[in-house]
Amino acid sequence: MTSSPAAPDPAPHAVGARGDLFDPLCPTRRLLDRIGTKWTSMVVKVLAEADPAEVRFAELRRRMPGVSQKMLSATLQSLARDGLVARRVEPTVPPRVHYRLTPLGLSLDAPLAAVRAWAEQHMPEIDRANRAADESAADRNDEQ
Amino acid sequence: MTSSPAAPDPAPHAVGARGDLFDPLCPTRRLLDRIGTKWTSMVVKVLAEADPAEVRFAELRRRMPGVSQKMLSATLQSLARDGLVARRVEPTVPPRVHYRLTPLGLSLDAPLAAVRAWAEQHMPEIDRANRAADESAADRNDEQ
DNA sequence: CGGAATCCTTTTTGATACTG
DNA sequence: CAGTATCAAAAAGGATTCCG
Numbered sequence: 001m002t003s004s005p006a007a008p009d010p011a012p013h014a015v016g017a018r019g020d021l022f023d024p025l026c027p028t029r030r031l032l033d034r035i036g037t038k039w040t041s042m043v044v045k046v047l048a049e050a051d052p053a054e055v056r057f058a059e060l061r062r063r064m065p066g067v068s069q070k071m072l073s074a075t076l077q078s079l080a081r082d083g084l085v086a087r088r089v090e091p092t093v094p095p096r097v098h099y100r101l102t103p104l105g106l107s108l109d110a111p112l113a114a115v116r117a118w119a120e121q122h123m124p125e126i127d128r129a130n131r132a133a134d135e136s137a138a139d140r141n142d143e144q
Numbered sequence: 145m146t147s148s149p150a151a152p153d154p155a156p157h158a159v160g161a162r163g164d165l166f167d168p169l170c171p172t173r174r175l176l177d178r179i180g181t182k183w184t185s186m187v188v189k190v191l192a193e194a195d196p197a198e199v200r201f202a203e204l205r206r207r208m209p210g211v212s213q214k215m216l217s218a219t220l221q222s223l224a225r226d227g228l229v230a231r232r233v234e235p236t237v238p239p240r241v242h243y244r245l246t247p248l249g250l251s252l253d254a255p256l257a258a259v260r261a262w263a264e265q266h267m268p269e270i271d272r273a274n275r276a277a278d279e280s281a282a283d284r285n286d287e288q
Numbered sequence: 289c290g291g292a293a294t295c296c297t298t299t300t301t302g303a304t305a306c307t308g
Numbered sequence: 309c310a311g312t313a314t315c316a317a318a319a320a321g322g323a324t325t326c327c328g
Contacts (some may be wrong), residue, residue, distance in 0.1 A: 027267035028260045029186065035259075036180020038321080042173070057290055068322055073291060083273025094289040095328085104269055111258040115179075116172045118255045123171035125248055129227025182301080201310055212302055217311060238309045239308085 034082065039067055039075045041112055047085065047101045048109035054088065054098040084108060178226065183211055183219045185256055191229065191245045192253035198232065198242040228252060 035041045046063050047055060055063070061072055076099055079085040084105035090096040101109070179185045190207050191199060199207070205216055220243055223229040228249035234240040245253070 027263040028189075029182075031259065031263035031267060031270075032180060032185055033182070036176060036182075038173075038177075038180075041176055045172075069291075070323085071321065074321095081274055081277045082270045083276075084270075089290095092289095095291090097290060104266060104273075107266070108262060111255070111262045114255040114258045115175065118252060119171040119175035122248060122251070123175060126175075126226045126228075129248075130225055132227075133225045213311070214303085215301070218301095233310095236309095239311090241310060 034078065035108075035112065037075065037078070039064065039071055040079065041115075043072075043075055043079060044084070044101065044105060044109055044112055045116070047099065048106060048113075050100075054100040057097050057099070060099060079105065178222065179252075179256065181219065181222070183208065183215055184223065185259075187216075187219055187223060188228070188245065188249060188253055188256055189260070191243065192250060192257075194244075198244040201241050201243070204243060223249065 035044075042064055043060070046060065047053070057069075057072070057076075060076075061067055061069060064072065067075075076085060076087070080087050080099075083102055085099050086102050088098045088100075090098070179188075186208055187204070190204065191197070201213075201216070201220075204220075205211055205213060208216065211219075220229060220231070224231050224243075227246055229243050230246050232242045232244075234242070
């Protein structure tokens with residue numbers, strides 16, 4: 001991925017690694033680099049569906065089985081930097097940190113939901129295609 | 145990414161690296177792992193917009209500045225395996241290979257177009273948010 | 289509690305060279 | 309032309325430890 005959500009990007013405005021020699025780093029690519037980031041779109045989904053819109057870190061983690069706190073933290077920072085989630089810290093003695101989607105983040109949920117819907121509808125077909133491809137490969141190995 | 149589109153995946157049906165101990169590897173995640181793959185969604189876009197629906201490898205490459213032929217090849221293989229693109233080989237002496245979207249692949253373009261549209265509409269906001277975040281960071285460094 | 293920092297491993301990507 | 313193979317670099321991800 002071009003932009004790194006995990007690392008606090010030392011040179012935030014240096015768009016391409018070696019500069020934008022080629023494509024103008026189209027917004028779509030940049031966005032997909034972000035939402036492709038393993039946990040990003042899940043955070044958006046979970047927050048979009050959260051009923052009290054604000055969710056605490058630990059609770060968020062509980063709702064996303066498999067995230068390490070490092071990745072969740074990095075993902076949330078990245079989303080906050082992008083203005084998609086808002087962070088609120090209660091200055092209590094063990095601090096309580098709440099996250100929620102901004103209006104911008106919420107608006108992203110719509111197109112993502114479309115992708116989700118497509119995935120749920122068509123992944124079986126993709127799986128079938130994969131099995132078919134595997135079989136053909138096996139056939140080619142058998143034919144002698 | 146969980147599934148590797150570049151490498152011909154030695155164990156195609158082993159969904160999770162350590163098994164699906166947690167989430168059932170929801171279809172959405174699996175799909176996003178694929179379309180997050182740097183070039184996948186661009187191939188879908190380019191092929192969806194191609195007027196003769198079929199495009200040759202070299203032409204495809206020309207339309208996607210920055211792809212290495214290795215990655216384009218890997219991406220196309222992955223998409224073909226998933227049943228999203230069809231491959232047609234003319235058995236001429238230098239072979240001509242054409243790619244086109246399958247109906248399934250074409251149907252994926254719709255949700256992806258929604259994401260693209262969102263990106264083009266809102267990336268300026270995201271950029272603004274990033275600049276704001278950078279400034280705050282700079283401020284925090286200046287205050288002594 | 290919510291992280292930040294560090295270390296280490298796996299995956300991904302790109303350059304380059306070679307082939308049917 | 310359309311790849312494959314190989315190698316090296318980089319990025320992502322996870323585990324662990326430490327801190328306010």
